[in-house]
Amino acid sequence: MLNIASRMAASAEPPRIIVIGNEKGGAGKSTLAIHIACGLLHDSHTVAVIDLDLRQQSVGHFFRSRAAWSRASGAYLPMPVERLEEGSSLLGLSDEEAAQKLEAMIDTAADRADYVIIDTPGADTAVSRTAHGRADLIVTPMNDSFVDFDMLGTVDPVTLELTKPSLYAEAVWEGRKRRMMGARKSIDWVVLRNRLATTEARNRKRLDERLQALSKRVGFRIGPGLRDRVIYRELFPFGLTVADLSPTVRPVPVSLTHVAARQELRAIMGAIGIPGYAAAPEIEAESVADDEVVAEAS
Ligand SMILES: Nc1ncnc2c1ncn2[C@@H]1O[C@H](COP(=O)(O)OP(=O)(O)OP(=O)(O)O)[C@@H](O)[C@H]1O
Ligand SMILES: [Mg+2]
Numbered sequence: 001m002l003n004i005a006s007r008m009a010a011s012a013e014p015p016r017i018i019v020i021g022n023e024k025g026g027a028g029k030s031t032l033a034i035h036i037a038c039g040l041l042h043d044s045h046t047v048a049v050i051d052l053d054l055r056q057q058s059v060g061h062f063f064r065s066r067a068a069w070s071r072a073s074g075a076y077l078p079m080p081v082e083r084l085e086e087g088s089s090l091l092g093l094s095d096e097e098a099a100q101k102l103e104a105m106i107d108t109a110a111d112r113a114d115y116v117i118i119d120t121p122g123a124d125t126a127v128s129r130t131a132h133g134r135a136d137l138i139v140t141p142m143n144d145s146f147v148d149f150d151m152l153g154t155v156d157p158v159t160l161e162l163t164k165p166s167l168y169a170e171a172v173w174e175g176r177k178r179r180m181m182g183a184r185k186s187i188d189w190v191v192l193r194n195r196l197a198t199t200e201a202r203n204r205k206r207l208d209e210r211l212q213a214l215s216k217r218v219g220f221r222i223g224p225g226l227r228d229r230v231i232y233r234e235l236f237p238f239g240l241t242v243a244d245l246s247p248t249v250r251p252v253p254v255s256l257t258h259v260a261a262r263q264e265l266r267a268i269m270g271a272i273g274i275p276g277y278a279a280a281p282e283i284e285a286e287s288v289a290d291d292e293v294v295a296e297a298s
Pocket of ligand 2: 029030031053056058120121122
């Protein structure tokens with residue numbers, strides 16, 4: 001069964017419905033969702049964002065802060081198509097009603113925007129499964145740790161054979177199967193490592209081997225990762241990401257770390273099939289005396 005999943009190759013068409021998912025909490029889903037959304041906005045696409053984390057609403061919160069910061073500073077910031085940011089209208093509905101309503105929301109979003117970005121909660125919910133079944137592309141961030149491998153599957157410690165796919169991998173498989181039977185389209189799945197530390201070369205090699213083995217057996221691609229950098233969270237309260245920084249939008253002094261982070265975002269956008277963002281203008285660093293830069297250089 002999993003061999004068939006691995007044979008479902010990446011589609012040649014650019015993905016239009018991108019679901020950010022991982023049933024493990026705190027893996028970086030919302031962080032990635034806002035960075036991908038802002039990268040697309042700066043590549044002049046229309047973007048709709050659906051926040052299915054009905055409790056935390058991090059993405060909805062981010063875009064409200066963005067609108068407020070833009071008003072207060074007078075700086076122009078591209079925004080997603082309006083009124084599609086909230087999944088909160090699904091609260092209190094039965095699973096079936098919520099799934100139906102979400103299907104309609106996704107249809108509306110796909111009519112109005114080039115790309116629909118869906119952030120999902122760190123748990124298995126009916127709406128999250130529905131969203132996964134509608135994805136052209138699933139992007140799964142995972143923390144750079146052996147502990148987080150279980151959410152993809154377990155492999156034999158010696159042979160690296162898959163001993164058991166995870167519940168999340170099975171849910172993705174189910175989504176792929178439904179999508180293939182319905183729309184006769186495959187779902188591309190990219191796993192990215194998040195919060196990569198600078199100092200773990202030996203551990204990293206073992207993690208890489210394990211991830212490669214899982215990738216073939218569970219059926220996902222491995223994308224470029226994101227380092228652990230303060231700037232991926234320090235711009236959140238302004239409703240900004242590294243994609244937004246420019247000579248007029250720089251609420252914090254821009255350092256070499258920002259330049260490097262922008263490069264990481266470019267690599268991710270390229271890997272998920274959105275190469276246009278690669279042309280985003282370089283930003284100029286004002287300072288180099290930054291703790292993270294020192295750590296990276298060491
Ligand atoms: N690459 C990174 N560098 C530094 N901090 C990060 C990075 N990625 C995520 N974080 C921080 O880690 C925390 C968890 O990230 P995030 O909220 O994006 O995860 P999540 O998967 O959406 O969590 P949940 O399952 O609770 O929705 C946040 O404080 C976020 O700012
Ligand atoms: Mg989240």
